Structures are given as C-alpha cells and as structure tokens.
Amino acid sequence: MTSLPNPTPGAKKLGLVIDLDTCVGCHACATNCKEWNTSGHMAPLPDQHPYSAAQEGVWFNRVHAYEAGDGDEGRTVHFPRSCLHCETPACVTVCPTGASYKRAEDGIVLVNTDMCIGCQLCAWACPYGARELDEDQGVMKKCTLCVDRIYNETIPEERRVPACVSTCPANARHFGDLGDPNSDVSKLVAERGGYELMPEMGYQPVNRYLPPRKASSQVKSAPKEAGPLPSQINNPLLRWMDKVLSR
Amino acid sequence: MKPAPSIVFFTVASGAGYGLLFWLGVLKPLGLLPANTLFGATAAIIALALIAAGLCSSLLHLGRPERAWRALSQWRSSWLSREGVAAVLTFLPAIIFLIALAHGETSLMLPAGLLSAVGAAVTVYCTGMIYASLKPVKEWHHPMVAPGYLLFASFSGAALLAMLSGFWGGGFFPALVAAALGMAALFFKRAYWASMDATPAASTRESATGLGFIGTVRPLESPHTESNYLLREMAFRVARVHAAKLRSIALLLGFALPALFFCLAIILGGGLAIALGVLAAASALAGLLVERWLIFAEATHTVALYYPTPR
Numbered sequence: 358m359t360s361l362p363n364p365t366p367g368a369k370k371l372g373l374v375i376d377l378d379t380c381v382g383c384h385a386c387a388t389n390c391k392e393w394n395t396s397g398h399m400a401p402l403p404d405q406h407p408y409s410a411a412q413e414g415v416w417f418n419r420v421h422a423y424e425a426g427d428g429d430e431g432r433t434v435h436f437p438r439s440c441l442h443c444e445t446p447a448c449v450t451v452c453p454t455g456a457s458y459k460r461a462e463d464g465i466v467l468v469n470t471d472m473c474i475g476c477q478l479c480a481w482a483c484p485y486g487a488r489e490l491d492e493d494q495g496v497m498k499k500c501t502l503c504v505d506r507i508y509n510e511t512i513p514e515e516r517r518v519p520a521c522v523s524t525c526p527a528n529a530r531h532f533g534d535l536g537d538p539n540s541d542v543s544k545l546v547a548e549r550g551g552y553e554l555m556p557e558m559g560y561q562p563v564n565r566y567l568p569p570r571k572a573s574s575q576v577k578s579a580p581k582e583a584g585p586l587p588s589q590i591n592n593p594l595l596r597w598m599d600k601v602l603s604r
Numbered sequence: 605m606k607p608a609p610s611i612v613f614f615t616v617a618s619g620a621g622y623g624l625l626f627w628l629g630v631l632k633p634l635g636l637l638p639a640n641t642l643f644g645a646t647a648a649i650i651a652l653a654l655i656a657a658g659l660c661s662s663l664l665h666l667g668r669p670e671r672a673w674r675a676l677s678q679w680r681s682s683w684l685s686r687e688g689v690a691a692v693l694t695f696l697p698a699i700i701f702l703i704a705l706a707h708g709e710t711s712l713m714l715p716a717g718l719l720s721a722v723g724a725a726v727t728v729y730c731t732g733m734i735y736a737s738l739k740p741v742k743e744w745h746h747p748m749v750a751p752g753y754l755l756f757a758s759f760s761g762a763a764l765l766a767m768l769s770g771f772w773g774g775g776f777f778p779a780l781v782a783a784a785l786g787m788a789a790l791f792f793k794r795a796y797w798a799s800m801d802a803t804p805a806a807s808t809r810e811s812a813t814g815l816g817f818i819g820t821v822r823p824l825e826s827p828h829t830e831s832n833y834l835l836r837e838m839a840f841r842v843a844r845v846h847a848a849k850l851r852s853i854a855l856l857l858g859f860a861l862p863a864l865f866f867c868l869a870i871i872l873g874g875g876l877a878i879a880l881g882v883l884a885a886a887s888a889l890a891g892l893l894v895e896r897w898l899i900f901a902e903a904t905h906t907v908a909l910y911y912p913t914p915r
C-alpha cells in the first residue's frame with residue numbers, strides 16, 4: 358500500500374545521523390554501501406559500461422563536497438547524500454503500484470522490486486535524489502537502511518548496523534532510533550544541533566545532519582613562518598648575527 | 605527534467621484525443637455538429653485512436669511495461685494510478701458512444717456522450733495533477749499546471765473537431781469554440797510563464813545542504829566523474845536563449861495561428877475553410893508538441909541543487 362502508515366506517538370523511526378564536522382570525504386561509506394547492497398535486499402546494483410568510458414551505475418549513497426562561506430569563515434564540507442527515510446515521503450504516495458512503501462514498524466522506506474513497473478515517478482517525487490533506476494531490470498532502487506543487516510541474526514550483534522555506518526573510519530555516521538528522545542542518536546542530535554535537509558519541502562526527513570563546528574580561534578591567525586636552523590646557515594658571520602639577534 | 609519523447613507524445617496525443625471526445629460528447633447530443641453518422645463515427649474513432657496511441661506510448665516509458673496493470677491499484681494515494689483507472693473507465697462509455705454514433709442512436713448518444721466527456725475531463729485532470737503534485741519541481745508544482753492541461757487538451761480537441769466538422773460542412777460552431785479556446789490558451793500560457801519566471805525556487809543549495817549558516821554554498825567536487833541517472837533524468841537544462849525562441853514558436857504555432865485560421869475559416873467558409881481547418885489543427889498539434897517539450901525542458905528539480913550547475 359502506498360498510503361502512509363498512521364503516525365503513532367513514540368513509534369520507532371530508524372535513521373542515520375551524519376556528522377559533517379568529522380566526515381573526511383573518503384567515500385568509504387558509499388563504497389561499502391555498494392559492496393553490501395549489490396548482493397543485499399535490493400540486489401544487484403548494476404553498472405553500465407563498467408570497463409569503458411562513461412561508466413556509471415546505481416549507488417544508494419553519494420558523497421559530495423562543497424565550499425561554504427568565504428574568507429576565514431569559509432569551510433570545505435564533505436557531504437554524503439542518501440535516503441533520509443522521510444516521515445511523509447511523496448516518493449511513496451505517488452507510486453501507482455504499491456511497490457514503494459514505508460514500514461509501520463520502523464519507518465524504513467523500501468521498494469518491492471517484484472511489483473515496480475519502473476515508471477520513475479517516485480524518483481521525480483524525491484527532492485533529495487535518493488532513488489536511482491536499475492536500467493538492467495527496469496525497476497527503481499534505493500537505500501534500504503541495510504534492513505538485511507540491522508535485523509540479521511546470522512551476523513554478530515555488533516555488526517548489525519548499516520554497512521555505511523560500520524565502515525566509516527571517521528565515525529561520522531551514526532545509526533539509531535530517532536523516534537526515541539533518549540536514544541544515543543537523539544541525544545547527539547540535541548547536543549550538536551542536528552538539522553534536516555530542505556525542511557521547506559515538508560517531507561519531514563528522519564535522518565539528521567550535524568553541522569560543522571565553528572573554526573577554532575587558533576586556526577584563524579596566519580601560521581608563523583619557520584626560520585632556518587643555525588646549522589642551515591653556511592656563512593659564519595651570518596650564523597653569528599642570527600645567534601645574537603635570536604637572543 | 606528530461607523531455608522523454610514517449611511522454612511528450614503521450615500527453616499531446618491523448619490530450620487531443622480526450623479533448624475531441626469531450627467536445628464530441630457535449631456538442632453532438634446538443635445537435636451542434638453535422639448530423640451525419642459517418643462523421644460521428646469517424647470523429648469518435650480518431651479520438652479513441654489518439655487516446656490509445658498516447659497510452660501505448662506512455663507504456664514505452666516504463667521499465668517493466670508488462671506489469672503496467674499493477675498501476676491501477678493505488679488510486680487512494682497516487683494521481684498516476686487515478687489517471688490509469690480513469691482512462692480505463694472512460695473507455696466504457698466512449699465505446700458505447702461510438703456505437704451509438706455509428707448507428708445514429710440518439711437516445712443513447714446523450715448519456716454515453718456526457719459520461720465520456722466527464723471521463724475525458726477527469727482523466728486529463730489526473731494527468732495534470734501527476735505533475736502539479738510534485739513539490740521538488742517548482743515549475744510543475746504550480747496552481748496553473750493542472751488547469752493548463754485541461755485547457756490545452758480541450759483546445760486541441762476542439763481544433764480537431766472543427767477540422768473534421770469542416771469536412772462534413774458543419775464547422776461553424778466547433779471553429780468558434782476552437783478559436784476562442786486558442787486565444788484563451790495563448791493568454792493562459794503567457795500568464796503561467798510570467799508567474800513561473802517571477803517565482804523564486806523554495807529550495808536553494810543552502811537549504812539543500814543546510815550549510816547556509818556558514819555562508820553561500822558552492823559545489824566543489826561531484827561524487828562521480830561521469831554522468832548518472834539523476835543527472836540525465838533530472839538535471840536536463842535547455843539554454844535560456846533557445847527556451848525564449850521555443851516559447852514564441854509554441855505560442856505562435858500552438859495557439860495564435862490556429863485561432864487566426866479558424867476565425868478566417870468562419871468568415872470565408874466553403875472549400876477554403878476546410879483547408880484552413882486542416883492547417884489550423886496541424887499547427888495546433890505541432891505547437892503543442894513544442895509546448896509540452898518545454899514543460900519538461902524548462903522544469904528544474906531540486907536534486908540538481910546538489911550538483912554543479914551545468915554550463
């Protein structure tokens with residue numbers, strides 16, 4: 358059913374919290390996402406012309422980089438973009454077949470690829486570009502929030518987190534229940550002022566982004582130029598002058 | 605947004621077909637069209653053929669056309685599903701209407717014709733709402749988009765009906781309708797473009813990334829060096845100069861010339877009126893193809909905010 362489940366207070370809202378302060382833009386999350394998911398719930402994630410020019414493929418997670426602000430306040434920010442598992446996602450309600458759905462039990466937004474007709478209306482309806490067409494199968498694919506890992510009892514408990522979260526070397530990705538105000542992720546969001554993307558679209562994303570921290574004051578002053586070491590000065594007169602003047 | 609030929613053709617062809625069905629359904633029972641049974645049957649067959657051709661073309665856009673029947677299931681939430689249901693339901697009265705027309709069954713003509721007209725209007729309205737309900741595309745999420753689909757479909761349908769009526773020597777009333785709708789469509793489209801050009805997008809790079817609190821946001825590196833589905837499908841941009849020219853072509857071919865030709869046809873009458881009717885209908889359809897192409901080519905999707913602006 359592409360009608361959305363009725364919101365119930367205190368319901369589980371599983372999602373990601375992405376720390377833009379610590380993300381180093383290494384693309385490990387995107388790579389491990391592709392690796393896991395190409396044999397996961399919505400497998401495969403095909404590539405077109407993989408061994409020639411103009412190769413491209415389906416990815417559930419893509420890492421952008423932006424410059425924000427100017428001068429001393431300016432920052433380079435790495436920015437991973439994936440499905441935000443919105444609370445009121447039109448990608449689900451526009452679907453004519455019922456292939457797209459939002460799970461009542463945890464809020465994960467999924468596609469049943471056996472029912473999808475590949476009309477691509479859901480990709481148009483997603484403001485965030487989180488849905489990509491599998492051009493081999495003619496069906497839509499998207500981030501599954503690694504539904505096949507987080508509940509997977511065949512893997513050790515500590516690994517039951519999304520592939521992108523488990524692989525991040527900078528610990529910039531966090532996974533948890535954003536519907537529970539006492540969860541670790543909710544506390545992190547409250548503490549760091551986590552925000553949603555494009556709130557004006559009204560899709561109520563569940564995922565949150567943690568803003569880059571303010572640059573510290575030391576970073577602002579220009580670094581001092583290091584002088585040559587006495588041993589690097591060959592002329593004895595200049596070496597003596599350097600010694601005297603450095604006192 | 606990428607102007608997929610299958611969708612451009614679908615919306616123009618089925619729009620004209622439903623428009624023709626609408627006017628035939630309304631005007632024929634009122635006796636405002638040629639009484640000839642061959643005329644009625646021909647017009648109805650052309651309408652249904654255009655609708656069917658459009659629907660078939662829309663199937664080409666699907667990744668899995670063989671599953672298309674599934675699209676009829678989610679009418680509670682999806683305008684695309686509603687369009688499908690309305691299209692299928694409209695075929696029932698339309699086929700009865702065709703039979704009534706072919707046999708000159710006047711008693712059946714009125715209910716079947718009116719039901720077909722209602723079905724046609726509902727279907728085209730659903731088509732318009734598919735686009736109008738998409739918030740990420742500001743050019744579509746506009747109050748004039750769904751009424752526009754209705755107006756352009758009814759205009760092109762009236763143009764076809766006026767042409768066909770001309771062949772059977774009764775083109776006066778439909779030509780009047782077509783000329784009036786052509787003028788209305790001209791002003792409507794201009795007003796839509798003026799409003800669209802004056803409305804800033806609700807979303808910006810700053811809101812898309814949430815980094816506006818630092819300052820202006822500029823893309824530095826893309827996630828990928830090659831293109832991808834998102835860029836091809838949703839970051840299509842037509843150059844402004846071309847868009848301006850194409851807008852003029854759409855207005856001229858689509859609305860101004862057909863309106864003029866129908867006015868001349870009403871004044872001149874006779875064999876010349878028949879030729880003018882054919883020209884007017886052909887011009888209207890050609891102009892509408894340009895107009896529909898522009899509806900896609902000029903539409904911008906918020907996902908493009910994440911990527912560098914294409915040059």
Ligand code: SF4
Pocket residue numbers: 439440441442443446447448449466482483484485486487488499560
């Ligand atoms: S991010 Fe896009 S695909 Fe994911 S739930 Fe929201 S609207 Fe749907």
Ligand code: SF4
Pocket residue numbers: 451452453454455456457468472473474475476477478479480496497
């Ligand atoms: S592409 Fe598939 S999942 Fe998306 S709206 Fe169409 S049928 Fe639904």
Ligand code: SF4
Pocket residue numbers: 386389390391393394417418439440499500501502503519520521522
């Ligand atoms: S949650 Fe899983 S599917 Fe989603 S971006 Fe992370 S790794 Fe990919």
